[in-house]
Amino acid sequence: MESTGSKSAQKSNQKQSNGNREKSKPNEKQGLRDLLVDELKHIYWGEKELTKALPKMIENATAEELIDALTGHMEATKEHVTRLEKVFSSINEKAEAIKCAAMEGLIKEAEGIMEETEEGMVRDAGIISAGQKVEHYEIATYSSLCSFAKTLEEDTVASLLQETLNEEKEADEKLSEIAESMQLEMAV
Ligand SMILES: [Fe+2]
Ligand SMILES: [Fe+2]
Structure with missing residues (x-):
């Protein structure tokens, strides 16, 4: 009984000290910056790979609207690579x-x-299904990276990443629309 009491006292002390913490510690800020840079390097690899994978998807697609959507996103993806290079140079x-x-x-x-x-x-x-999985992964990544950049007060980085995030969301919505229209066609 005594030990339970002391454990709960310890917990309540910890809670209090966390509650009093107003600003993040400098080493936490550095840790978040390191995490941002590491994740940027991974998504940079991913975007570059996608510029090689998308032409194969375009070649394999039949529906014209799907070919158009993938071709448009191929151009956007090349821009995502360039934009990430701008992000690296700005930090x-x-x-x-x-x-x-x-x-x-x-x-x-x-x-x-x-x-x-x-x-x-x-x-x-x-x-479409595989493409949407990629877009969802990119949306999750850029959303996190955007919020890391905002926390670190890296406004240029945050706005560059936001631009890409918006384009990933647009691509995902476009693929959803195509999937829906294809399903309607199949049902007729
Ligand atoms: Fe992308
Ligand atoms: Fe994408």
Whole structure:
């Protein structure tokens, strides 16, 4: 009983000290900056890989609206690479790509789907599904990186990343629209 009492007293002391903490410690700020840079290097690798993967997806797609959407996003993706280079230079970091296991897996999945499906509506549906998984991963990444940049008061970085985030969201919505119209066609 006594030990439980002392544990709960310790907990309440900890709570109080956390509650009193107003500003993040300098080493936390540095830690968040390191995390931002590390994640930027991973998504830089991912975007570069996507500029190689998207042409294969375009080649495998049949529906014109899907080909158009992927072609448009291919151009946007090249811009995402350039924009990340601007981000690196604005925080005086070297633009370096570190292999991102998550993006590698998503791209492999897309390639698998394209190999295993018959060309036409089904392969298109698979390409949309794989494409949306990539977009969702990018949306999650850029959302986090944007909030890290805001916390670190890196306004230029935050606004560059926000631009890319908006384009990833647009691409995801476009793919949703195409999927919906394809399903309507299939149902008729
Ligand atoms: Fe992107
Ligand atoms: Fe994207």
